[in-house]
Amino acid sequence: MVNVGIVGATGYTGEELIDILLNHPNARVTSISSRSGTSQKISEIFPKFTNRTDLTCDPINVKEINKSCDIVFLALPHTVSMDLVPNFLKAGKKVIDLSADYRIKNLKTYEKYYQLKHKDAENVPMAVYGLPEIYRLKIRDARLIANPGCYPTVAILSLAPLVAFGLVDLDSLIIDAKSGVTGAGRKLAEGFLFSEVNDDFKAYKVGTHQHAPEIDQELSKLAGKKTKVTFVPHLLPLNRGILATIYVNKSQAALRKKQSLIELYKKFYKKEPFVRIKEEGNFPRLKDVAGTNFCDIAVHDSGDKIIVIGAIDNLLKGASGQAVQNMNIICGYPETAGLL
Amino acid sequence: MVNVGIVGATGYTGEELIDILLNHPNARVTSISSRSGTSQKISEIFPKFTNRTDLTCDPINVKEINKSCDIVFLALPHTVSMDLVPNFLKAGKKVIDLSADYRIKNLKTYEKYYQLKHKDAENVPMAVYGLPEIYRLKIRDARLIANPGCYPTVAILSLAPLVAFGLVDLDSLIIDAKSGVTGAGRKLAEGFLFSEVNDDFKAYKVGTHQHAPEIDQELSKLAGKKTKVTFVPHLLPLNRGILATIYVNKSQAALRKKQSLIELYKKFYKKEPFVRIKEEGNFPRLKDVAGTNFCDIAVHDSGDKIIVIGAIDNLLKGASGQAVQNMNIICGYPETAGLL
């Protein structure tokens, strides 16, 4: 049994962490906190937790959290996490940070996309990118997890087999991604009002989204050389889920050999409990992954191009579910504990 | 041809007024203004007006508006309208006020429900309640129209025939109303975020909504004695439309005579272009009224009770469409001009 703290409990990913961890067979939630000033029962903030827990959501108090928790989840906005992380690390706590603060290894890139000087450069190098399907062994021993972004999770899992085996032209990676609204957090902006989003659909941050360099960083590592993604995110009129349709050109190597891409993907993800490869002619849909920690992937051979379609729940495999999966790995619990 | 000004153009009802009036065969929009500080093309604020108009939305300037307009529409929040109305009236303009400021004749009631002392008590008595089906003759000569609220429009039209003919117990008027989100205006509050409203449904302001006294005021006038409505509004996960399901007890008079309520309603609304009475066994649905100025009504005889179901588009018959209908009456244009 591990004692966990959830810092930043009132956002969507915090709410989701509470939901998962209250039912987790090996975890005990011992601290819930947020940046708001007063203490309040979490079931008053989120009435859906009534009859499930009497825990209180308190102002963030590092000392108290260090006293009661073994693992700390930070579900805070980008640029806020890095103020707190050093304090938990110093106290010997394991930290799973859901923000972007420790994901980008190149601080210049971080500072360009997040428009802020990094305040904890020292701990960035030791942070492990928490994508279990790629970094499971490192996660096991990590002290600080940089939990991946939602778009990067689905993009990297969808492209990893092709990139790792040199089957695609690394300059031609086109990622057309569509996300539900919770991806933006509980943000009070006119663009997220129901009357604006309902019956609407649009692209946003075309060519400027901060997840593009995160995807490039990880794909480049897998490929052994620089990749260049063209990434266009869109906003779907629904709450949960990301579906990415990815278009790539085959490399010379891929054009030469005849092989079943589906078999390749199945083999690559053979032992993965949360990656499901679709059979020929079948494609992911958000309904199948919403509310789950699964990533569904279809790969379609289209002559000189390959079309890959991946789908996840942005709040689960794209955030809180993956965070708990990382906790399970760190603690040596079954990787699916609390997540099926 | 009448020159019209739209004050408060950036809210939903203002946007809707622009949309209707740009296509109106007898109106010329000569001024668009809002409380924001700078001038900007309206097609930059609402890109959907691109290629339709080059008009600019300017800061509100009473003098300029009085110079260029014959009729002024005020699509402003409650409590803001009454600051401006006297200035337009003094200049001899006709004013159609979409706010609640001149609807409630009893100032104490107004002040209780809108939590503010009325600042233009003088002009309240002369304001005509702009429900054409009831007050057409008075509207014709009005200088100031208090355009009805969205809930009151559908509630009053649904109940008027029963109340006017003494067919119902006036203490037993139960109005269970369900509204789309635009009813609340373009309000930046967490409760109106897409992720909060989508897949959700709930009652709000149970027993305290400010439209209840407005409904009671008008029904009491029709009945010749005091009515008492029980009014519960709900929030629907859709943009446009209000459907009200109304339950009333038959009066002794109604219980005595056998009569077809549907025929009664058809006769009552015989010459009305925008009221449509459903045949037996048919009931309104929002889709049939959304985007239109119609009010669809079904009346169902259920023994000692009567069930009435009414439906409108809250932004049209419940606001901007009705405002233009009032303008048509004032100007002597065909009542449906620009509205079919």
Place this chain on the structure above:
Amino acid sequence: MVNVGIVGATGYTGEELIDILLNHPNARVTSISSRSGTSQKISEIFPKFTNRTDLTCDPINVKEINKSCDIVFLALPHTVSMDLVPNFLKAGKKVIDLSADYRIKNLKTYEKYYQLKHKDAENVPMAVYGLPEIYRLKIRDARLIANPGCYPTVAILSLAPLVAFGLVDLDSLIIDAKSGVTGAGRKLAEGFLFSEVNDDFKAYKVGTHQHAPEIDQELSKLAGKKTKVTFVPHLLPLNRGILATIYVNKSQAALRKKQSLIELYKKFYKKEPFVRIKEEGNFPRLKDVAGTNFCDIAVHDSGDKIIVIGAIDNLLKGASGQAVQNMNIICGYPETAGLL
């Protein structure tokens, strides 16, 4: 550990039973079947079960089911269940029937509303109405559970305290109910197409819905005399959830004594794990109950009237969740097992 069979697995309630029971700590799903002709992996029918189970959905074979199961869930359409129930009962199996076939004790009423002569009149009297909050003791020893309808579940739970204590006029029970689309099952009718339901809202079966006599039957039992509900269901543009707004007149007894209705409700449902009473000024919303087995209830004192608002997930507390709750009671498991 109990072996369970799910008959009628391809509808919404069947799908939901599989979802719950695959994760239930005390149940083992040993048979999944449907009326379609061939065997197929359930994960091919519902890809979301991929990686969760390898079970096959087979044509219904009573003998095989009797061999492998202790408890049989029937998630079949009304009028189909009664063909099968006797076969399972004869084999000594416990049966939880989600259809309406054994709910209505008066066969004439059944035949009027379901338009069919009952084919298993013999077993109707022994069927226990599976509403645990009212019939827990009987459920414990039942051989056949008539699992309640979705609307009746929320209506009865919302009214039970008032009716049981004689606080309301039994002729004045007005139930204005709004349901998500899954309440109708996976029915292929034009009225349930996305393009028809999205952005729409309407009443249906006004005064003729088959759940009205079910509600009256149960409330009459609680009251000790006949009740008469006025019941109008509506179709919401969302998938899951029912919210009922209920209007009743206080009885003379209630008018005489001053008492807190909220306290009364809290006491009445004190030990119930799945009923949550809202505090003053708070009201249920579908989001809080969707995906859960909870029933949230608010009771509002409005002078001579009482307004009660209840909310459930129609597929869980209104169907499959309640069915599993009944199974837990029958088997002596914790009542919340698999349901929190």
Place this chain on the structure above:
Amino acid sequence: MVNVGIVGATGYTGEELIDILLNHPNARVTSISSRSGTSQKISEIFPKFTNRTDLTCDPINVKEINKSCDIVFLALPHTVSMDLVPNFLKAGKKVIDLSADYRIKNLKTYEKYYQLKHKDAENVPMAVYGLPEIYRLKIRDARLIANPGCYPTVAILSLAPLVAFGLVDLDSLIIDAKSGVTGAGRKLAEGFLFSEVNDDFKAYKVGTHQHAPEIDQELSKLAGKKTKVTFVPHLLPLNRGILATIYVNKSQAALRKKQSLIELYKKFYKKEPFVRIKEEGNFPRLKDVAGTNFCDIAVHDSGDKIIVIGAIDNLLKGASGQAVQNMNIICGYPETAGLL
């Protein structure tokens, strides 16, 4: 004033044609018909037309239609239109066919994608592809209009300037398109039920959609050589609108010269009333085009790639609106008549 007939009135495009043409200043609807067997007031089929028209929808009777109409709109399913077209042409009527039957010039391609031998090969060559922005002059004198498909309309308009001026590599045209549900017509299939589409998103017909060859046919004509599109359509949980995100590689010519793509597009569509080019940093959204005949286009220079985003209302610019635009051209009316 032109007399028009609408054949196939009960589908979404037929309903839309009625809506537009009832309000058209120069058209008189003289015949409404459908394949169903009996005559019925159109306002009984679509209650929203109550108080707007008393026209009857009759079984299709070619003789009667030829007697009362000058122009015939066919809003029929593919493969049904070609049975009727010759009869209207022989009678000297102008025909605007909204089906795909006369769009594809290569009959083998038609037969491959629509799985049926063409029954009116003779009239295919004379049919004019009804995209006014490209074929306005030919449309003026056409006797038979093949009204474009919804996806092709937005795809061709979005790519025409680039393809016509040789600015893109013609093998690299990737069209990622997302459509609302009405694009599929009023089709009774499980996949189009509200409970299946709501909260869902998915790709379909990946690499096999029948609109791909239609797009290639028209782009090849513009380019003067063969193009090859990669086309992946997706289903959005909303009723109306298509947004296509298009990725292309610049040609050598384009890489050499520095030019503003936005200016190029503005010039290309300078006189077009229904094409609107977005300014730098602005992108189309479905809300701006839904309910209109506009096509909004953004073009984004991304180094060696160009990203184009186009949006239309699939039922208007993608079907019935464009059909009326074609009628306006044929009749010499202002092209925007009835469409703004």
